[in-house]
Amino acid sequence: MKSKIDNIIQQEEFSKEDLVRLLNADAGERKILYRKAAEIKAEHVGKKVYYRGLIEFSNICGKNCHYCGIRRDNHNLKRYNLGDAEILKAVEFAFKNRYASVVLQSGELESAGFTDRIEKLLREIKKISNDQLGITISLGEQKQEVYKRWFDAGAHRYLLRIETSNPELYKKIHPDDTKHDFNRRIECLKAIKQTGYQTGTGIMVGLPFQTLEDIADDILFMRDFDIDMVGLGPYIEHRDTPMFEYKNLLLLPEERFHLALKVIALLRIIMKDINIAAATALQAIDPVGREKALIAGANVIMPNITPGKYRDSYRLYDNKPCTDEEAEDCTSCLEARIHMAGDEIGYGEWGDSKHFKKRKLPDTGYPE
Numbered sequence: 001m002k003s004k005i006d007n008i009i010q011q012e013e014f015s016k017e018d019l020v021r022l023l024n025a026d027a028g029e030r031k032i033l034y035r036k037a038a039e040i041k042a043e044h045v046g047k048k049v050y051y052r053g054l055i056e057f058s059n060i061c062g063k064n065c066h067y068c069g070i071r072r073d074n075h076n077l078k079r080y081n082l083g084d085a086e087i088l089k090a091v092e093f094a095f096k097n098r099y100a101s102v103v104l105q106s107g108e109l110e111s112a113g114f115t116d117r118i119e120k121l122l123r124e125i126k127k128i129s130n131d132q133l134g135i136t137i138s139l140g141e142q143k144q145e146v147y148k149r150w151f152d153a154g155a156h157r158y159l160l161r162i163e164t165s166n167p168e169l170y171k172k173i174h175p176d177d178t179k180h181d182f183n184r185r186i187e188c189l190k191a192i193k194q195t196g197y198q199t200g201t202g203i204m205v206g207l208p209f210q211t212l213e214d215i216a217d218d219i220l221f222m223r224d225f226d227i228d229m230v231g232l233g234p235y236i237e238h239r240d241t242p243m244f245e246y247k248n249l250l251l252l253p254e255e256r257f258h259l260a261l262k263v264i265a266l267l268r269i270i271m272k273d274i275n276i277a278a279a280t281a282l283q284a285i286d287p288v289g290r291e292k293a294l295i296a297g298a299n300v301i302m303p304n305i306t307p308g309k310y311r312d313s314y315r316l317y318d319n320k321p322c323t324d325e326e327a328e329d330c331t332s333c334l335e336a337r338i339h340m341a342g343d344e345i346g347y348g349e350w351g352d353s354k355h356f357k358k359r360k361l362p363d364t365g366y367p368e
């Protein structure tokens, strides 16, 4: 069995069957997988970890994804929307602490007012940092002209998870309406890429009804779409969401955690020079989950720099970590843990996706 895994990971190309076999790796075998991913990481992207200061600036959302704690119909939480001054204060924290990049993330709104506000904020972030801060945004599905305006205002990376590349499963985990349409998600990802962003996507690992074959297809989807960045983590249930009723179908949290690490390792092995973020959801299951992801191939961490008083309200899932801390508290312990994982922090460096730099633009890279 062991030699079989050894043989498969030496291949340059992987079939869906190979991926399913690797996703099935047991506790002994997955170490071989992580070791290979670590080798490829060291060779292709190096041992530096790049910080993106994450600002979850609003939990107001117009959508109703069945898995998400801040979905529109969850009335069991306080809605908030940070003022521009509060957002810019968090930006200044990132800048002063040489994070080099920030991520603006929120619930999803499509409106002229929202578009204008973000555009203005992006220009302001560029201004106060003398163009030195890199900006990633994760603001969901928007019209192509909106993506373009935000790109022109200074954002240069965009994260939009596909969540699952299986349209049937996508339908099961979202309301069946035009606001939650799989094809629109694909169109948005293409528009993001065509606009010129470094394009990031990802999935939730361990969803109810998700099979290893689905996850293998997700990996192939990301390869074929030729993405530049990935943000993925385990699905974690939230008691105030419709999907909570399928709790009994879930793998154990530790199993979901290890499956997510295997997906990270496989993406590193297959896509070599992309950026891979160690998602916060990993930390919800294992306190040093993000650092374990670094060992399995990830090279980006998004320390949460949202003002502490709002964190509890951006509760996407139960047990979300660091909800009662301020940015500084997280930063000091994180640095020590990253060193323990054998990596160093690329302070003051954007750490853009090497993959992005290599690929030709504009090109959706995805079969029409």
Ligand code: SAM
Pocket (backbone or CB within 6 Å): 067, 068, 069, 105, 106, 107, 108, 138, 139, 140, 141, 159, 160, 161, 163, 203, 204, 233, 234, 235, 236, 237, 238, 281, 316, 317
């Ligand atoms: N609204 C934007 C969007 O959906 O792209 C950005 C914010 S949304 C909260 C960011 C990500 O959180 C989603 O892409 C989803 O994968 C993840 N998420 C939501 N609920 C989750 C859950 N219960 N477990 C794990 N991840 C979750």
Ligand code: SF4
Pocket (backbone or CB within 6 Å): 061, 062, 063, 064, 065, 068, 069, 070, 071, 072, 106, 107, 108, 140
């Ligand atoms: Fe809104 Fe994003 Fe949560 Fe869906 S995943 S409900 S779009 S915040």
